[in-house]
Amino acid sequence: MGSYIPADTRETDAMLDAVGVASFDELYRQVPPEARIDHLDIAPGVSEIEALAHMEQLAERNTRFASVFRGAGAYRHYIPAIVRTVTAKEEFLTAYTPYQAEISQGVLQSIFEYQTQVCELTGMDVSNASVYDGATAAAEGLLMCLDRRRDAVVVSGTAHPQTIETIRTYCASRKVSCTVVAATADLSTDAAGIAAALDATVAAVYVQSPNYYGIIEDVGALAEAAHGAGAKLVQGFNPISLGLIRTPGEHGADIAVGEGQCLGLPLGFGGPYLGIMCADKGMVRKLPGRIVGETADADGRRAFVLTLQAREQHIRREKASSNICSNEALCAMAASAYLAALGDAGLARVAELSYAHAHYLADRLGEMGFALLSDKPFFNEFATSCPKDAAIIEEALAERGILSGLPLPEGMLWCATELNTKIEIDALIDALREV
Amino acid sequence: MKLLFERSTAGHRHTIMPELDVAVPELPSSLRRATRPHLPEISEIELGRHYTELAKQTHGVNDGFYPLGSCTMKYNPRVNEAAAALPGFTDIHPLQPVSTIQGALGVLAEAADLLAEICGMDAVTLQPAAGAHGEYTGLLLIRAYHLDRGDTGRTEIIVPDSAHGTNPASAAMTGFTVVSVPSNAEGGVDLGALRAAVGENTAGLMLTNPNTLGLFDPNILEITRIVHEAGGLCYYDGANLNAVMGHVRPGDMGFDCMHVNLHKTFSTPHGGGGPGSGPVGCKDFLAAYMPGPLVRRGAGGYEFFAPEKSVGRVRSFHGNFLVVVRALAYMVMLGSEGLAEASAHAVLNANYLLKRLCGQWSIPFGEPCMHEFVIDVAPLKAKTSVSAMDVAKRMLDFGIHPPTMYFPLIVHEALMVEPTETESREELDTFVDIMDAIYREALETGEELHGAPFGCAIGRPDEVAAARNPRVRYDFGGER
Numbered sequence: 001m002g003s004y005i006p007a008d009t010r011e012t013d014a015m016l017d018a019v020g021v022a023s024f025d026e027l028y029r030q031v032p033p034e035a036r037i038d039h040l041d042i043a044p045g046v047s048e049i050e051a052l053a054h055m056e057q058l059a060e061r062n063t064r065f066a067s068v069f070r071g072a073g074a075y076r077h078y079i080p081a082i083v084r085t086v087t088a089k090e091e092f093l094t095a096y097t098p099y100q101a102e103i104s105q106g107v108l109q110s111i112f113e114y115q116t117q118v119c120e121l122t123g124m125d126v127s128n129a130s131v132y133d134g135a136t137a138a139a140e141g142l143l144m145c146l147d148r149r150r151d152a153v154v155v156s157g158t159a160h161p162q163t164i165e166t167i168r169t170y171c172a173s174r175k176v177s178c179t180v181v182a183a184t185a186d187l188s189t190d191a192a193g194i195a196a197a198l199d200a201t202v203a204a205v206y207v208q209s210p211n212y213y214g215i216i217e218d219v220g221a222l223a224e225a226a227h228g229a230g231a232k233l234v235q236g237f238n239p240i241s242l243g244l245i246r247t248p249g250e251h252g253a254d255i256a257v258g259e260g261q262c263l264g265l266p267l268g269f270g271g272p273y274l275g276i277m278c279a280d281k282g283m284v285r286k287l288p289g290r291i292v293g294e295t296a297d298a299d300g301r302r303a304f305v306l307t308l309q310a311r312e313q314h315i316r317r318e319k320a321s322s323n324i325c326s327n328e329a330l331c332a333m334a335a336s337a338y339l340a341a342l343g344d345a346g347l348a349r350v351a352e353l354s355y356a357h358a359h360y361l362a363d364r365l366g367e368m369g370f371a372l373l374s375d376k377p378f379f380n381e382f383a384t385s386c387p388k389d390a391a392i393i394e395e396a397l398a399e400r401g402i403l404s405g406l407p408l409p410e411g412m413l414w415c416a417t418e419l420n421t422k423i424e425i426d427a428l429i430d431a432l433r434e435v
Numbered sequence: 436m437k438l439l440f441e442r443s444t445a446g447h448r449h450t451i452m453p454e455l456d457v458a459v460p461e462l463p464s465s466l467r468r469a470t471r472p473h474l475p476e477i478s479e480i481e482l483g484r485h486y487t488e489l490a491k492q493t494h495g496v497n498d499g500f501y502p503l504g505s506c507t508m509k510y511n512p513r514v515n516e517a518a519a520a521l522p523g524f525t526d527i528h529p530l531q532p533v534s535t536i537q538g539a540l541g542v543l544a545e546a547a548d549l550l551a552e553i554c555g556m557d558a559v560t561l562q563p564a565a566g567a568h569g570e571y572t573g574l575l576l577i578r579a580y581h582l583d584r585g586d587t588g589r590t591e592i593i594v595p596d597s598a599h600g601t602n603p604a605s606a607a608m609t610g611f612t613v614v615s616v617p618s619n620a621e622g623g624v625d626l627g628a629l630r631a632a633v634g635e636n637t638a639g640l641m642l643t644n645p646n647t648l649g650l651f652d653p654n655i656l657e658i659t660r661i662v663h664e665a666g667g668l669c670y671y672d673g674a675n676l677n678a679v680m681g682h683v684r685p686g687d688m689g690f691d692c693m694h695v696n697l698h699k700t701f702s703t704p705h706g707g708g709g710p711g712s713g714p715v716g717c718k719d720f721l722a723a724y725m726p727g728p729l730v731r732r733g734a735g736g737y738e739f740f741a742p743e744k745s746v747g748r749v750r751s752f753h754g755n756f757l758v759v760v761r762a763l764a765y766m767v768m769l770g771s772e773g774l775a776e777a778s779a780h781a782v783l784n785a786n787y788l789l790k791r792l793c794g795q796w797s798i799p800f801g802e803p804c805m806h807e808f809v810i811d812v813a814p815l816k817a818k819t820s821v822s823a824m825d826v827a828k829r830m831l832d833f834g835i836h837p838p839t840m841y842f843p844l845i846v847h848e849a850l851m852v853e854p855t856e857t858e859s860r861e862e863l864d865t866f867v868d869i870m871d872a873i874y875r876e877a878l879e880t881g882e883e884l885h886g887a888p889f890g891c892a893i894g895r896p897d898e899v900a901a902a903r904n905p906r907v908r909y910d911f912g913g914e915r
Contacts, residue, residue, distance in 0.1 A: 002768030004510050004702070005780045006859040012783070015860055019786045019803075024779040027786060027803050028682050030651040035687045040680075042552050045770025048514045055764050058545075059523025061538030063531065073751060074529050080451050082479055086486045087706075094495035094511050096503060096705040099840075102831050102891040105436065106493030107707040110486075113439045116908040120472035126907050129708065132564035135751040162751045169726075169747035173575055173609045216466055247468050259751070269539045270529030270752025271564070272710030284905060290708060295901035298886075303896035308905060313567070313604035314842070318613040323604035326565035326698065330706030340439050340482055341449055344474045349452040352459055360457040377466060394532060406530055422456040 001045025062269075065403035067424050069361070071381050071415030072212070072406045073134070073160050074270060075262040077240065077350065078419055079338070083264040086337040087330050097290065097326070101305045108304035111292040111329065114336040121242050121339070122256040123249020124278035129290035130332040131275035131324060134259025135163040138236055139170035140322055141255040141277060142204050144286045145232040150203035152177040156189040156222075158211035159236060167206065177201070186374040187213040187383060187410075191221060198229035204254075208236035210245075213413065214358070214381025215374060219251035227252070239263050239276065239335075240417075241379045243344075243351030248278070255279045264338030265331055274331040285311060288322030290329075353418035354380035357425065361416045364429045373410055386411040388435065396435040402428055436488055436892075440909050443475035449482070473911050492892050493707070494836050500862055504807045504839035504851025505599065505647060507677045507699035509781075514768065515702060515761035524760050529752040533738060540737035543730045543753060546763045547714070550695060553766075553774065554673070555686020556716030560725045561754040566674055568749060569694025569713030570605035570641070572726060575746040576692050576717055577639045577668045578609055579724040583744060589638035589667070595624055597648060597843040599674060602641045611638060618845055622800040623652040626661070633665035643672035644688065645679070645805035647843040647851065649785065659689025668692070668721075676700045677855070678782055678806035681775025685716075692717035697755075701762035712758040728753075780856035781806040784863060788854055791867045795874050799846065807853035810838070811846050815874070819881035823848040826873055828895065829887040833869045 007015070021027055028036065046054070068076045087093065091106065098104030098111075115127040131137045142153045155167055157180050164180055171178040181193040189207055198205070205226040209217035223233040232254040237247075240262045248256035260274030261267075279287055285308060293307030313320040339347065358380040362372060369387035386393065390407035397404040405414035416425070477485075494501070501508035518524070527536055547559035563569040574592065581589040592606035593614045603613040616632050619625040623646070633640075640662045645651045652658065659669045671685040671693035677700040685693050697703045698711035705711070717725065726749050728739035769777060782805050789801050789808045797811040812823040827837035827850060839851040854863060877884060888894065 001770050001773040001776075003773055003776060004512060004857050005776065006857065007780065011860050012780075015783055015787045019783065019790050021786075021803070024783065027779070027782045028651075030653045030803065031679075031683045032653065032656050035656060035683050037682065037684060037687065040552055040771045040774060042549055042771045042774075043767075045768055045773035048768065051764055051768035052514055052517060054767050055518035055760065056521060056523075058538040058541050059518075059521040061541060062523045062527045063535035064522055064526045065528075065531075065535075068528060070528055070530060072530055076526075076528070078451070080449075082449075082482060085483070088516075089486065089490045090497040091490040091493040091495040092707050093516075093704045094497050094508075095493050095707045096501075096506055096508060097708040098493075099503075100494070100827070100831060100837060101896050102828070102888050102893055103494040103836065104492075105892055106489035106491065109436060109438065109492075110489055110707075112907070112909070116438075116440065117472075117474060119908045120474065123468075123470070126905075132568060132710075133751050135748070136564070136568075160751070162748055165748040166750055169575070169749055170608075172747070173571075173578060175610055242468065242472075244462065245466055245468060247470075250469055266525040266757075267528050268525050269527045269536065269756040270754070271750075272712075272755040272758055273751070284907065291905075291907055293901040294906040295897045297894035297896050299894060301893050303893045305896045305898050305901050307898065307901040307907070310902070312600075314600040316604070317600050318603035318607040320600070320604040320607070323567040323571060323601050323608050324565070325567045325601050326696075326705075326709040326711035328564075328706075328710045329708030330704075331710060333707065336439075337482070337486065340475050340477055340485075341479070342451060342474070343448055343476050344471050345448065345476075346452055347472070347474065353452065353455060355462070356455060356457050356459040359460045377462070398532065398535065403528060403531060418452060 002051060066401040068403045069414050069420065069428065070403050070406050072413055073259060074267050075417055076267055076419055077262050077417050079264050079266065080341045082341050083334050083337045087334045092330060092333060098306065101303060105304060108292050110333050110336060112294065112304050114332045115292060117336055117339045118276050118278055121239060122237065122278045123247035124256050125281035126284045127278040128287045129292060130328045131277055131289055132328060133273040133275045134257065135166035137257035137275035137277045138163050138206060139167045140288045141234040141257045142167060142206055143170060144255060144283060145204035146176065150201055152201040152203060154194055154197045154202055154205045155180045156194060156207040157182040158187065158189050158213060159206060159208040160212045186376055188215050188376050189217050189222065194222060195225050198225065198231060202229060202231045204232040204234050206234045210238055210241055210379040213383045214378040215376045216245060216379055223252040240351055240354060243347040244355055245379060260335045263335035265334055272328055272331055274328045274335055286321055289324045289327050350418050354416060357416035357420045358382060360422060361414060361425050364425055368429060368432050380417060381413060381415045383408060383413050384411050393435055397431055400431045402431060438909055439475045439485060442477055442481055442485055445476055447476045447478045449479040499834045500858060500866055501836040502838050502852045502854050503836055504853040505674055507853060507855055509702055509855040510857035511702055511704040512765060515764045518764040519757045519760045524757060537736050540730045542760055542763055544737055546759050549766045550714055551716055553680055554693060554716045555684030557719040558722035558725060559714050559716045560729060561714045561759050562726045562749055563694060563713040563715055564750055564755050565709060565711040566694055566696040566713045567601040567605055569715045570601055571608055572715045572749050573670050573692045573694055574605055574609040576721045576724045577670065579746050580721055581638055588635055591636045592638055593632050593640045595642065597646050597845050598641060599672060602672060622648040622650045623654060624658050626654060626657060629658060629661055633662060633667060637665050637667035639668040639670055641670045641672055643675050645675050648800045648809050649804040649807035650800055651805050655688045674699060675806065678778055680778040682778060692721055697758055697762040702765045703758050703761040710755050710758055712755040777856050784854040784856060784858060788852060788863050792870060807851060809846050810850040810852060812848035812850060815877055816848055819877045821877040821881045821884050823850050825884040825887060826850060829873050829884050831888040832890045835869060
């Protein structure tokens, strides 16, 4: 059996002796005998070689596609080699939440750098140290806006369906009314429908842009409408898109939330990912989770600490702004290293390549009878009609090592990033000719 | 240490992205961002050295003893990392056709089955991303169960005063009112207070056992019976599961649902604060309320299914999958006896430390403790003015991460020590020597310890100033 215990039986016996017990069983003497078990009904342990072989067998039963045209909330971007080097450093990997600032300046400073970078990216004032993922960030962002008079939220139905479902879950348990306004026929937000839903009980409006269908929404107009009704505007964003398109800050959003996976994290079957949360500075004391701040020690040396902890569960208990404790710190560090490695020019290039490839892909698919379902501007995703049964197309492309767009009730949702080169897109079109 | 932004030099760069290979269509200026973000311009060697320097200013488990109570800072095995880095796991999209992700569903199914057996539960979801997220999910199940039965008056969750802060915070997030019950003189749940607290408003009890004093509550079966007889359900906070694997199961103690922390008990790394993973287990009668989708074995292999009365998603996709991969590698490798041995040694190490320290230090509860125990620095403070904070800060000079400070709240000068099973006797003896030395310093030159640590990169930071005037991002001023 495998073991990570640095003790042999001689040492163990000596320790049992020192404690004054004859056996391990005696250490469990407080446990009611009728609740004790003598073994777990699971397989015996194995060696490292056997354990890894078992995991490799499982991994081999997954298909890795050479070519991926699917996004829908999880994006295959290139991960610069240095990003994995950084997050593999054992100090970062094996430390926990930096409660002891004097021996945790490395982690604390990296979070401060992350907070700065995502504020720059989004055009917002403040950021926390991360939450679980983009969906929970959206839910937490909306809950931040509630007050005694306003206990309802309005969500545009163009957001990612899983984000909407998560928001519904978070709202239901708090008895917060959640109205989802269905998308228009051109797959964008129904601004009139949102406006009609805005009353004196609405605390916040959620809109995702680019939305689930890839369309760049008119967030500025929605922010104005929300503000006009005394509500806040929470915008969901795709971080890569902000290398090119208008930021939540420029739109006048009060809170910006996003899925940070595209910033240097692998697809990883959906996690761990990174929930980015930024806000207007007036809302900093309502943010959930850890926040790192700059201060100094008694000798005036710059120091970073976990700050504004009076918001948090370990201090405020049931009055905390959220129950979050563990977050996604190492993922935030990956995102920070990613943004640093690319710089503004590199980020702009990723965004431009993704945008350009998606538009080239849309043109080529158009030739094959996949018509755009909307004429609104899009970033790197778009929905099309499907000239054949989507499931047949998905399967036929899969046989050729290509992960197709995602089948939707309306057709298919396609995605391109910097990794979907012109050559790859042309090969997709050739494959489609054979289907 | 310089910040990333202070290392930036105009024109320094690292070429990662290729040139454009297709034309860029016009994007109207109304859609373009108007201002560019300040991101550092930095070459790869500068970036590499930056993070190496930051790493040197970070204490991880591999840097030395890390007895942070309730956090189970055990060794993070390397084979787990090797498994999680397999391209067959890292390079798969969460929305791939089911026939192309049979291995991933196998990971979820195998991990769920193992956790169910270890915990004595019937169904497990791996969707929650962390312990607190698991608590929230478990409470959603309890809420849904009562509402489904038309039992709408059950609005209260009972939480002992020794509970983790996440317990009451999770209850509040789920819309419950928190009822706190005091501990008894032995540090366990006060049965009289519990009987007085339960009633027709009781939705449930949240309990960690062993509790935050490191004590296994011998009345546990009576506690869960009292709650059940009042019509409530029992939630087990699995933060301290590392004490009991293979010896006693929450399901057999009378708990109806629970979470486990894969980043504690199941050896996955803590990552400087995350990612963790907080799978939730429940008994059969709650399984229909689980967040979906769940995985089961069908005729054609593994498949997803939606629980019939699901509370809905608590996050996107399938949870922190790569964390689950690590935990599965750990469970497979240790197996039935290995997991039981890990817990037994975690308890032995704690009792050994307790025994060696209790002559000098006040340890009000224990003997036997489980996987952790709490030192009360109050008697020393009364004698010397040296506080738990001072003791903790002095430890930093010896290359040790201090125990959890000032928790649980019921011990006012608490240091909560959890050595874990992956520390050797030699390491524990060294810790005792350091504690002895600090005790002597407190008696001899106590006042000086208010200034500890003396040899770290920084002294105690001014936290009050940080909170009064929050500076939570770098100020670029007019520079570019």
